[in-house]
Amino acid sequence: MKVQPREPGGFAPELNELLVRRAQRIRQKPAEAEDENLLWVAEFPVGEETYALPLETLRAAVPLKMVTPVPLSPPHVIGILRFQGQIVTALSLASLLGGRGWREDPAVLLVVDPGFGRLVALDCERIPKPSGLPQAQVAEARARSSGATCEITLAGTRQVNLLDLLRLMDRRQGQEKR
């Protein structure tokens, strides 16, 4: 069966140009999707900025409820909660990052495995979105950074701060020891 155009008279030139661009993009997509050189991350906002953490470290996103505050704890500790039978510490990410502003009161806790054999929970304003960051750019940014985050500038000058959870926790522990 031959496919007939829906608009027998054809499209307006600008519309046609848009459709061509879209088609090109779609044709490119499989190639991108097959690209294994991406680091899959969970992306979320902290105030005005965008942060991300490797998807492999994310165990769950749970509502910020049923957290028991811990009097006398360091200020970056929001409290403790139960997660799959474990008692997990909930930490304020903005506080860990040295005091950032925020747009909405965090309503989500990201339960993450920083890689030292136990889980911690970090607060978050919204449920994160999965996205891919080019591995090459990630490697380059990591090499440049010695801190808990490394800045990755994507097409369209969009900037993502990729978190290094181990460094983030180490830095906090170091500050506490001092």
Added chain:
Amino acid sequence: MMDPLLENLLAGFVDEAQEIYERVARSMMELEKAPAQGPSFDELARGLHTLKGSAATLGLEELADFAHRMEDVVLPLRGSSKPLPARLSDAVLKSLDVWMAHLRAIAAKGQLPDLAPSVALLETVKPDAPVPAAAKSRKKKNGKGPTAAETLAERVARAPEPEPPAAPIPAPAEDAQADSWRVTTRQVIALLHEVERLREVRLRIEERRREIDKALQQLDRLGIQAETAEARSVLLGVRRALGADGEEAADIVASMEDGLKTISTMPVRTVIEPLRRAVRDICKATGKQAKLAVVGAEVSLDRRVLEQLRGPLVHLVRNAADHGLELPDVREARGKHPEGALAIRVEQQGNMLFIEVSDDGAGLDLEQIREAALRRALVPPEELANMSTQQLHQLIFRPGFSTKMEATEYSGRGVGLDVVRNQIQALQGQVEVQSVPGQGTRFVLTLPADLGSSPVLVVRCGEHQLGLPMVAVESSRGARSKDLRVGRSRVQLEHREQLIPVQDLGALVGLRQPEVPAEGQPLLILQSQGRTMALSVDEVLGDRELVIRPLPVEIRELAAYQGAATLARGELVLILRPDFIVNTERRADTGLTSTRRALVVDDSLTARALHRTALETGGYLVHTASNARQALEQLRHSAYDVMVCDIGMDEMDGYELTAAVRQRVETDSMPILLVSARDSENDRQRGLAVGADGFLTKKDCVSGRLLSEVSSVIARRKGAA
């Protein structure tokens, strides 16, 4: 090759026999000191008979016959007014050890210990009594006669004197039964985690119920009853059903938890009971007399921990009997009872386990310790000369240390206390020794115990629930002003004709300024580390039996808590450390000495944490409130230099709170900074109109900005004044 069915039966029989073995051994030891009659003798006879019968059933003829020979030695003495002769009980106990070792070797397909020497030993103690008829009829019933016994008889003739068994403390019984399953620790822990998950599901059900409550309240506020009647009815039904489901889930969780506790823990007595035998054997061998008293044997602990405690306990009890206690005549000469007292005391406080092993013997001999250390070159002489008593005591934990010149069967090989310390340290515990010359020695083992439960008193302080180990709570009472002595810097309570300090729990944990207890306010009388004090709390919620678990690593070093436990409804409760509470010097840690104070009011936990971070960086002592009502309560008792308040809160918002604060004379000039998630000029103007001194959006609440705004509102107020 053994029949698989028989192999399974045999595994069950080993456990059963171990249990019987312990009962028989205990009866034997009791009958050494009491007439050979009564329930102890019945237990002994029944046990031997069961061992014999069960062994025969499994075709273990040699063991059946051996048990029969033990019966031959013991049964003729039934009804005697005298205790069992020492030689006889010695021989039977040693034979029992060999019997068990033989059975274990069969089950493990290992090298079988020779029974002949023990049979020969039994022959030497056999009373001159006719062979019981039961034995003859048994031979007749079997028809073929005891072939194994005939072989034995031949071997008996050339048997040497039996050696004492290598390991007088046999392996555990652990209440095992033949119809049991073998389950690995990992499987049980996985199940415990599943129960925790189920508890979380139960919490979520509760959460859903609260959401439905909110929806119903919203419908009520709308006031359109007729149009929403059906929706209300459905919601009420769902709410009811969720309530019932939640209760059922809670019951299932409790029941599963109880069951798993039974599987994963066992009473301490299973490890301690066999020690009675060790004490008895040492006394027999050394001519000493001793009585072992046990307190807390019914405490249930993690089976894995108990298994690892077995060795250290054996060492300590053997050392106490062999090294610690004096011979009866020496004791009498020192004015002591000839029978030495050995005691084991087990106590679980929160998630810590304390085990004390003590004796009333001669105590550690410092001179002997010095000599032994020199002899074994453990410490250079000049270092030894400068050592304190405590340091000398520590030498006994050095590898190779022993004050005995010659090794005996029980001690003196220089292997013991270093191993004990290593084993306890492997359990993340520690060993301490205390000793008074002439009065005795006490070893205290302290180790974490994650499983097992403890009684906890749950109290409320503000919106927080906190737990106190019951072991530290002497009593509770209501505060009466006539019993309180209120000074400038402290409050005391007249309690049993003594003045004891009073602490406000809220202030102690940094939630508020210290408050003098109001009339009737609950006071808990606490005792810890030899100190007594009264702790004022807002409400006593009751005592619970709770499993206390360690806090996560991030906050484990907080001195105030020993762990956290889950209450029946699933919420976590922090368990306070009594020594933290009675240790008044630690109050300085809470930062109560800071001069500038800020009150943060925000219904968001995480916003409170962020404001606290910024303000503490600026040197403020920060108290927090999660709603306007709490904030007003705090302001009634305490003065603050500034209040940082969220606008969008339930019930009473930040504008209303600001207006209420301004109406009170005490707070009408307190600087107030309003913060909001919304950046709106209207909000700003409205806030200033009700009396706020400043306005900041949450996205601008970076540390420096918040602090500069706080300083600015304080300065403005001062300028206005």
